[in-house]
Amino acid sequence: MRGLDLDVKVGDLYGFLGPNGAGKTTAIRCILGLIRRDAGEVEILGERNPVRQRVGVGSMVETPRFHEWLSGRANLQLACAYAGNYEGVEEALTRVGLIERASDPVRGYSLGMKQRLGIARALIGNPKVLILDEPTNGLDPRGMREIRDLLRELVRRDKLTVFVSSHLLAEVEAMCNRVGIIDKGVLKAEGRVTELLAGRGDVLEVELGVTDKPAALAVIAATNGRVKLVGDADEGRLLVGLSGIDVATLNKTLVDAGVGVTALLSRTRSLEDLFLEVTSVEDDLQRKP
Amino acid sequence: MIPAHFPWMVWAELRKVYTRGSGIGALLIAAVMGLGAVAAMYEAGHNDTAQINGATLADIVAVNAVEVGGWALNARNFFVLPLFLLLATAGTVAGELGNRTLREDLVRPIPRWSALASRMIAVSSLSALTLLITGAVSFLPGLVLFGMPTPGTGAVPVDYPTASQLGMGYLASFASDVGLIAIAVMLSLVVRSVGGVVVTLVLILMADLAVRGVLNLMSLAQIQVAAQLLPWTLGNALGCWQGWSTHFEPMRFLALTVVIVACTAAATARLSRMDVP
Numbered sequence: 416m417r418g419l420d421l422d423v424k425v426g427d428l429y430g431f432l433g434p435n436g437a438g439k440t441t442a443i444r445c446i447l448g449l450i451r452r453d454a455g456e457v458e459i460l461g462e463r464n465p466v467r468q469r470v471g472v473g474s475m476v477e478t479p480r481f482h483e484w485l486s487g488r489a490n491l492q493l494a495c496a497y498a499g500n501y502e503g504v505e506e507a508l509t510r511v512g513l514i515e516r517a518s519d520p521v522r523g524y525s526l527g528m529k530q531r532l533g534i535a536r537a538l539i540g541n542p543k544v545l546i547l548d549e550p551t552n553g554l555d556p557r558g559m560r561e562i563r564d565l566l567r568e569l570v571r572r573d574k575l576t577v578f579v580s581s582h583l584l585a586e587v588e589a590m591c592n593r594v595g596i597i598d599k600g601v602l603k604a605e606g607r608v609t610e611l612l613a614g615r616g617d618v619l620e621v622e623l624g625v626t627d628k629p630a631a632l633a634v635i636a637a638t639n640g641r642v643k644l645v646g647d648a649d650e651g652r653l654l655v656g657l658s659g660i661d662v663a664t665l666n667k668t669l670v671d672a673g674v675g676v677t678a679l680l681s682r683t684r685s686l687e688d689l690f691l692e693v694t695s696v697e698d699d700l701q702r703k704p
Numbered sequence: 705m706i707p708a709h710f711p712w713m714v715w716a717e718l719r720k721v722y723t724r725g726s727g728i729g730a731l732l733i734a735a736v737m738g739l740g741a742v743a744a745m746y747e748a749g750h751n752d753t754a755q756i757n758g759a760t761l762a763d764i765v766a767v768n769a770v771e772v773g774g775w776a777l778n779a780r781n782f783f784v785l786p787l788f789l790l791l792a793t794a795g796t797v798a799g800e801l802g803n804r805t806l807r808e809d810l811v812r813p814i815p816r817w818s819a820l821a822s823r824m825i826a827v828s829s830l831s832a833l834t835l836l837i838t839g840a841v842s843f844l845p846g847l848v849l850f851g852m853p854t855p856g857t858g859a860v861p862v863d864y865p866t867a868s869q870l871g872m873g874y875l876a877s878f879a880s881d882v883g884l885i886a887i888a889v890m891l892s893l894v895v896r897s898v899g900g901v902v903v904t905l906v907l908i909l910m911a912d913l914a915v916r917g918v919l920n921l922m923s924l925a926q927i928q929v930a931a932q933l934l935p936w937t938l939g940n941a942l943g944c945w946q947g948w949s950t951h952f953e954p955m956r957f958l959a960l961t962v963v964i965v966a967c968t969a970a971a972t973a974r975l976s977r978m979d980v981p
Contacts, residue, residue, distance in 0.1 A: 447811045450979040469813040476811070480804040482720060496716035497812040499709035
């Protein structure tokens with residue numbers, strides 16, 4: 416990792432995205448003190464001491480591992496002993512929907528159940544911050560939705576800050592209010608999802624359908640760079656970027672110049688568009704043997 | 705700084721150690737060793753057919769509670785139970801490092817050394833409990849069946865070991881077990897697999913045996929330094945309990961202390977610096 420500077424604010428449900436091998440898990444292990452850093456600092460809730468900063472942190476790194484011969488409940492009780500907090504086992508089991516199987520040995524759990532138990536274990540110790548690495552791995556669509564709802568509830572009702580790494584872009588887009596995208600150990604983009612998806616900086620991309628393309632291009636050229644031609648969109652429409660001018664003003668300018676406007680659509684990017692834009696597919700392919 | 709919840713961490717490790725196969729196996733073997741010693745002594749004490757140099761086994765063998773406790777101790781310390789203790793230690797450190805459950809403890813607000821200390825305490829308690837079981841199930845039935853040693857018992861007049869000497873033997877065995885545990889913990893952090901720890905320790909002890917053989921030969925050749933080095937070999941340090949019925953060698957205990965301190969310090973330093981998978 417190089418110059419990775421993550422800014423997770425209190426109350427965020429922060430999505431940490433990146434291609435395979437980008438360094439997501441390494442970053443999380445670094446944050447949790449499992450691997451040594453060459454340089455840099457981790458500050459959690461204002462605490463920089465590597466032991467004390469984990470007091471308010473619950474975590475799940477990669478596939479959660481358990482003492483398989485013990486029950487789910489016993490595994491959480493062991494976690495309680497290490498967290499220094501002996502309450503919340505039953506509540507955590509209830510929240511992840513495992514209370515009825517809590518007395519069964521973990522060796523009989525499915526992958527999805529183990530994932531839920533891992534989240535329950537992260538909730539042990541009344542954490543203020545949850546750090547979860549791919550929490551919906553191995554879950555069916557219903558399970559994914561339940562975990563998504565649970566994480567939202569933890570942020571909304573319990574005022575937790577949740578940091579989630581995932582490669583499921585739609586999942587993160589639906590769940591998180593802020594995201595960071597990492598590639599090759601470097602943070603490529605970070606910010607509120609709505610702002611990142613609206614466009615880069617102040618530029619808003621718009622699909623423009625007109626009755627007279629040459630006349631429209633002349634109007635665009637006369638805007639002194641406030642409207643820039645980005646390319647062609649579907650159905651013969653133009654793709655333009657607006658900077659310092661809003662959609663209504665563009666519409667009026669075109670109409671005043673005698674250009675009929677047949678379509679004027681703000682282009683909403685998906686997180687997938689943004690992800691592909693800021694991460695290099697070629698490099699990702701080269702990385703694979 | 706010791707975490708305030710350190711006793712609970714120890715409790716968690718105890719729960720793991722005593723529910724693992726190696727822990728349960730060690731307790732069972734400890735009981736079998738004790739009862740086996742009682743059965744063997746009962747058989748020997750009543751055996752009028754087997755003879756050695758014209759004397760029956762019943763006449764040769766000193767039959768009393770202390771002796772049966774000593775037999776049980778010798779049997780308990782011979783290979784099988786130390787192997788189970790080794791497996792229990794390696795399982796709780798190398799095993800958990802390999803299957804990544806140690807990671808789940810280390811992401812909690814604790815210094816790394818405390819995770820190691822809680823594990824060592826838990827496995828040491830297993831050693832103590834096995835000694836207690838072996839001692840109890842051999843000595844107490846022995847007391848009922850054979851009684852305490854009295855002068856004149858047996859054909860050969862000897863100074864019988866006393867109950868306090870036997871107790872010291874059990875205590876020395878505990879010290880020896882702690883040495884074995886410290887070595888296993890250190891190896892666990894280097895080798896990172898249960899099987900690897902067992903194989904590595906066996907190889908080390910075989911090398912130690914060869915070194916002891918050479919030193920013994922050198923001692924016979926009146927090379928003074930060899931005799932001085934002998935108590936410092938690993939095998940002799942771990943075998944410090946062996947002099948319980950006659951006299952202990954203080955140098956062996958000193959060597960064992962060095963082994964325990966060095967291995968614990970090395971293991972703590974290693975864990976504090978290593979990247980945890």
